[in-house]
Amino acid sequence: MIRLAILLSGRGSNFQAIHDAIAAGRLDATIVCVISNVPEAPGLARARELGLSSHSIDQRAYSTRPAHEEEVLRVLAEAQPDFICLAGYMRLLTPAFVAAYPSRILNIHPSLLPAFPGVNAQAQAVEYGAKVSGCTVHFVDQNLDAGPILVQRTVEVRDDDTAESLAARILEQEHIAYVDVLRKLSRGDYRIEGRRVLFGLTVNGARGENGLP
Numbered sequence: 001m002i003r004l005a006i007l008l009s010g011r012g013s014n015f016q017a018i019h020d021a022i023a024a025g026r027l028d029a030t031i032v033c034v035i036s037n038v039p040e041a042p043g044l045a046r047a048r049e050l051g052l053s054s055h056s057i058d059q060r061a062y063s064t065r066p067a068h069e070e071e072v073l074r075v076l077a078e079a080q081p082d083f084i085c086l087a088g089y090m091r092l093l094t095p096a097f098v099a100a101y102p103s104r105i106l107n108i109h110p111s112l113l114p115a116f117p118g119v120n121a122q123a124q125a126v127e128y129g130a131k132v133s134g135c136t137v138h139f140v141d142q143n144l145d146a147g148p149i150l151v152q153r154t155v156e157v158r159d160d161d162t163a164e165s166l167a168a169r170i171l172e173q174e175h176i177a178y179v180d181v182l183r184k185l186s187r188g189d190y191r192i193e194g195r196r197v198l199f200g201l202t203v204n205g206a207r208g209e210n211g212l213p
C-alpha cells in the first residue's frame, strides 16, 4: 500500500482516474491528501466530495514562490506521502521543493518527452506535424518536464486532428499510464540507473518478470 499526495490546479481527471483505480481494487494505494494552488479547481471540489483530506493553498495569498511552497510542504509533511503525484499542477516547483522528495515526485505530461515540453503540448504536436504523440509519466527533477521517464503511451496523430481532438485521445491514455506507473511503484520492484527507470528487477539483480537484464 503506497501513500499518495495529489497536487492539481484544474479539472482533475487524472486524480479521478487514480481514485477510481484505488476504489476498484486495481491499485494498492491510499490518497492521503489533495492540494490545489487554485481554490476554485474542479478537482479540489471533487476531492472534497469524496471526503479526502483536501487543501486549498491559494498561490495569490503568498508573496513569493518559496512562501507558498512552505505551506504546501507543511501539509505534505503531515500527510507523509510515499509519492507526490502532480496531476495538472500548473506551477513550477523550486529546486528546494524537488530536493525535499528526491525521486518521489511524479508528473504526467501530454506528449512523448523530450518532444514538446511546456504548455499546449498537444497543439505543439499537431502544428509540428508529428505523426505520433502520446503521454509521459516521469519523475520530477530541477528542469521542466525533464526527469527520468517511468512510462510512455503512444497516440496516433490523425490528419484531421485539432489540438482538442488529440488532447482527448491522449487524456484516455494518461489515465491508463498514471495508474499503471503507480501500480508498478506500489510493488517497489524498480530501480533508477541514471536517467533509466528499470522495472521488474528483483533487489539482487536477478531477472524479473519483464526479462530485463
Ligand code: GRF
Residues within 6 Å of the ligand: 008, 010, 011, 012, 013, 014, 015, 043, 087, 088, 089, 108, 109, 110, 171, 174
Ligand atoms: C493533463 O493533460 C496532463 O497531462 C497535464 O495537465 C492535464 C491535467 O488534466 N499535465 P486533469 O486536470 O488531470 O484532467
